[in-house]
Amino acid sequence: MPRRGLPLHGRVRWLFLGLFLLLVLLLFAYLLECTPPADVSLVLPGIAGETYGKEYYQAMLQEQEERHLNRAASLKRQIAQLKQELQEMSEKLKLLQDKKELPGVQGLAEAKDQEPGDLLEYLHSQIDKAEVNTGARLPSEYALVPFESFTSSKVYQLEMGLTRHPEEKPVRKDRRDELVEVIEAALDIINNPDEEDGVEDDMPMQRQTYTEGHFTEGLYRTERDKGSLYELFFAKEDSSSFRHVTLFRPFGPLMKVRSTSVETSGMIINIIVPLSGRVETFSQFLRNFREESFYNYTLIPVEEEFSRGRGLNIGAHAWKKGNVLMFFCDVDIQFTLEFLNTCRLHAAPNKKVFYPVVFSLYNPAIVYGNLELAPPIELQLIHKKDAGFWRDFGFGMTCQYRSDFLNIGGFDLEVKGWGVEDVHLYRKYLRSDLIVIRTPVSGLFHLWHEKQCADELTPEQYRMCIQSKAMNEASHSHLGMLVFREEIEAHLRKQAFKTQSKAED
DSSP: OHHHHHHHHHHHHHHHHHHHHHHHHHHHHHHHHHSOOOOGGGOOTTGGGOOOOHHHHHHHHHHHHHHHHHHHHHHHHHHHHHHHHHHHHHHHHHHHHHHHHSTTHHHHHHHHOSHHHHHHHHHHHHHHHTTSSSOOOOSSGGGOOOOEEEOSSOEEOSOOTTTOOSEEOOOSHHHHHHHHHHHHHHHHHHHSOOTTOEETTSOOOOOOOOOGGGEEEEEEEEETTTEEEEEEEEEOTTOSEEEEEEEEESSSSOEEEEEEEEEOTTOOEEEEOOOSSOHHHHHHHHHHHHHTTOOOOOOOOOOSOOBHHHHHHHHHHHOOSSOOEEEEOOTTEEEOHHHHHHHHHTOBTTTEEEEEEEEEEOOHHHHTTTSSSOOOHHHHOOOOTTTEEEOTTOOOOEEEEHHHHHHHTOOOTTOOBSSSHHHHHHHHHHTSSSEEEEEEEEEEEEOOOOOOOOTTSOHHHHHHHHHHHHHTTOOHHHHHHHHTHHHHHHHHHHHHHHHHHHHHO
């Protein structure tokens, strides 16, 4: 028995030895797999006496470039595959839309397959939710999703952060492709009109051929639970007649909503400006007024305590010739003729009001502090990050029809002095059935002026005044330079001292 147990004992020993070697091999493989690759960028040349030549760095760069190219090629293949799948889905949806438009198909669809009808019904319900035909009642000013405006070469955006700019070219390819696609789709609709396409007042429309050069401006916004809405305007050169196309993308192919013609030549705008003191600023406003070929204005003196809302209310009621488009403006606002056309295009009686976002200029003494004199006002009207910002917390500039203003109840006349009254009016419109168009516009500037926050203001008015004053002074980078001015000057003195010491040595 002992003799027969020896071979068995030897086999068990060899089995344990094999298992041990297998575990060592697995541990070694695990370490090789989990050890991160060395970061070449963290290796400093010349340490421990090692030197690297030019060929070494070229080889490393080539290796990294090949790795990035392979990764880019892989991503391109995935994107191409996704685009193909999206194209196939778009073609299927378009086929379903075409089938629905054919006579007699609806009953067949209901009898054989209910899903296509359900899909189209869902897509059209998304249009109704997107405030295309009527406004959605919103609880506050923070619930509104603003539009972004664009031309054929620029996008004017509110969401900037610390890296984006108030005015940018559509650099991203997907953004360029999106805007090009909607412009081309709108042109196809205009140049190949349907029978129902016409003027806002159901008047016949003259057929003309439009090109990309006739595109004047557009708006778009994306709501995560609905889709993307586009408003595009086209006009012939030196024409007051505009073609307006509304498109909607309910997370699928573009859908035409409507195509109309808008005639602006007969649209009068009453520009109402409340004023108390500030004679020099008012003189500058009138100079700009005349430069834009405006000469007809009326002064209405009021002998009472200043209230911005009260002044605008008096101006609105002073007009006795029926309904009219009104632009509530301030004396420190600079606007262009193009903006007034934008005002006409985005306001409609009993339908929509326009709340443009003003580009507010910073203190020129800080922006142009490296110059002996600040440039003239005309050269300061630029959309640059260090020159100004989109004043998205201000609701004082607005275009709306007199009938809508009166029906909504006008301003709260209990508010005295500066602020709050415009927010209250804005909230009234948000809670109504009117569509509120909120977007940055390129032709509307708020000129910098020193702001005084009076002690007589209510706590809410005072807080808003101080907030406006702080935001209005300078950009993030310029304010940082002012905060660290002493540190910067001390650094410059040290550098000058070192340079002088080396020169003396």
